[in-house]
Amino acid sequence: MFRFILKRALLAIAGISGSFAFIYSLAATIGDPLAEIRLSNPPNLEYLLLATTRELRLDQSIPERFIGWYSDVWRSIFSGDFTLGTALNGRPVSEGLFTAIAPTFVLVSISIALSLFIGSALGVFVAIGRYGLRESLSSFIAFLGYVSPVFFIGHLMKQYVVVVINDGANKFTDWYEPLAILSGSAIFLFGTTLIFLSHYSLDDRVAKVRFLASLMIAIPLMSLANYLLPIDTDYLAIAKNFAAALILWILFWSVLGVGMLHRFRFGIRFGTLWLLSLIIQRLISILPTYMKRDEIAGRPFPSFAYESVWYSPPEFWVSQLDRVLHLVLPASAITITTVAIYYQVTKATAIETLESDYVRMARAKGVNEIEVLVRHVFRSCYLSLSNTFVPNYLYLFNGVIIIELVFGWQGLGIFLMDSLFTYDLNRLMGGIFVIGLATFIAIVGSDLLSSRIDPRIREVG
Numbered sequence: 001m002f003r004f005i006l007k008r009a010l011l012a013i014a015g016i017s018g019s020f021a022f023i024y025s026l027a028a029t030i031g032d033p034l035a036e037i038r039l040s041n042p043p044n045l046e047y048l049l050l051a052t053t054r055e056l057r058l059d060q061s062i063p064e065r066f067i068g069w070y071s072d073v074w075r076s077i078f079s080g081d082f083t084l085g086t087a088l089n090g091r092p093v094s095e096g097l098f099t100a101i102a103p104t105f106v107l108v109s110i111s112i113a114l115s116l117f118i119g120s121a122l123g124v125f126v127a128i129g130r131y132g133l134r135e136s137l138s139s140f141i142a143f144l145g146y147v148s149p150v151f152f153i154g155h156l157m158k159q160y161v162v163v164v165i166n167d168g169a170n171k172f173t174d175w176y177e178p179l180a181i182l183s184g185s186a187i188f189l190f191g192t193t194l195i196f197l198s199h200y201s202l203d204d205r206v207a208k209v210r211f212l213a214s215l216m217i218a219i220p221l222m223s224l225a226n227y228l229l230p231i232d233t234d235y236l237a238i239a240k241n242f243a244a245a246l247i248l249w250i251l252f253w254s255v256l257g258v259g260m261l262h263r264f265r266f267g268i269r270f271g272t273l274w275l276l277s278l279i280i281q282r283l284i285s286i287l288p289t290y291m292k293r294d295e296i297a298g299r300p301f302p303s304f305a306y307e308s309v310w311y312s313p314p315e316f317w318v319s320q321l322d323r324v325l326h327l328v329l330p331a332s333a334i335t336i337t338t339v340a341i342y343y344q345v346t347k348a349t350a351i352e353t354l355e356s357d358y359v360r361m362a363r364a365k366g367v368n369e370i371e372v373l374v375r376h377v378f379r380s381c382y383l384s385l386s387n388t389f390v391p392n393y394l395y396l397f398n399g400v401i402i403i404e405l406v407f408g409w410q411g412l413g414i415f416l417m418d419s420l421f422t423y424d425l426n427r428l429m430g431g432i433f434v435i436g437l438a439t440f441i442a443i444v445g446s447d448l449l450s451s452r453i454d455p456r457i458r459e460v461g
Contacts, residue, residue, distance in 0.1 A: 012443045016436045024066045033423040085426040093430035103306040104411035111334035119342025127350035146340035154333040154406035158303040166299040184281025191273045197374040229282045231315045245271040304408040353380040
């Protein structure tokens with residue numbers, strides 16, 4: 001396993017480093033960084049030209065400049081300051097870069113997660129009943145979104161969808177608390193059922209009784225969301241609650257579970273999903289308080305920027321809800337245009353799996369159809385999706401500048417565009433270096449996931 005990881009990691013590093021050299025060479029030949037100085041014709045023209053040439057290392061060849069930049073980046077990393085070089089203004093590249101990364105990373109990750117969930121669920125749903133109306137309708141809707149430009153979808157949502165949602169938001173303020181409890185419980189029940197089916201069989205009556213007992217404890221505890229997650233909490237308190245939830249459910253399944261490995265895995269997943277459902281419930285329940293803020297003025301779904309400008313510091317959950325609601329429109333626009341990729345991959349894999357010999361054997365043995373889907377069909381789809389995930393994730397990272405322009409997000413795409421227009425090569429390559437680092441992590445993570453799902457890949461690799 002270690003040799004497989006090391007081999008894949010070294011190949012990824014070599015490929016990404018080559019990409020850095022190629023991109024640097026292209027960026028270094030675009031435009032003339034001295035043109036503006038020549039056109040301004042200052043009295044000390046020769047001095048400014050010489051100073052700028054030395055500052056930008058224009059007196060060196062492109063390979064020498066690239067090696068110098070790459071060495072400075074790794075030197076800053078190993079020294080622990082993580083400056084990633086110096087920009088033209090004399091400030092560290094990381095100063096503005098790390099601020100721009102956060103909104104872009106969250107936006108791309110949420111969009112990918114939604115696309116994966118919707119596309120895979122829709123693909124399996126269609127594969128179960130092919131050659132019917134639902135396949136034609138699902139394929140039409142999915143590919144209609146795929147062929148639509150993301151900026152077109154974004155502008156439609158800004159002009160029409162957000163207006164309708166904001167107009168109707170004030171009409172249901174009394175229903176948000178029941179909706180929060182219902183949504184949190186439904187998400188938790190659905191997720192834990194899938195987790196249970198991936199660990200235990202429906203024929204195991206003892207496991208089913210213990211699972212129902214755990215649900216009878218966990219779901220009523222979710223009514224304590226306002227107490228467990230008070231409005232003015234912090235990240236440390238959430239981390240403590242997360243640790244407590246994991247310990248609680250691991251101990252619970254250590255007593256009631258079957259098999260040590262199943263107990264540990266099921267306890268971790270059960271506890272994590274319980275806390276995530278609790279957080280979703282808390283965010284929905286805080287919506288009326290959020291809408292009463294003067295900055296929001298009863299219109300909770302924004303269409304610009306990635307957070308509101310506050311007149312006074314908001315409570316913790318109000319600020320978190322604000323960030324989530326700013327994500328809704330751009331993440332929905334990206335999801336609509338990418339869900340068809342995962343839908344098509346999942347549908348093709350699910351159809352092939354449903355016709356395989358081992359699925360027919362499982363059905364012949366009387367295995368429940370839901371277990372067949374969860375344990376066999378979805379597991380086969382994971383391998384195909386993991387191979388599709390990396391290129392699509394990187395595609396979104398590189399193309400997110402369009403959605404950032406539409407919705408006014410000051411993210412990584414705008415950061416790179418400004419760096420290119422100002423000919424700040426160190427700043428530009430600093431952003432590309434972070435994308436390359438994300439590429440490396442995604443490639444290695446995808447290989448690990450693929451080898452975990454199918455050990456034959458590890459043996460071949």
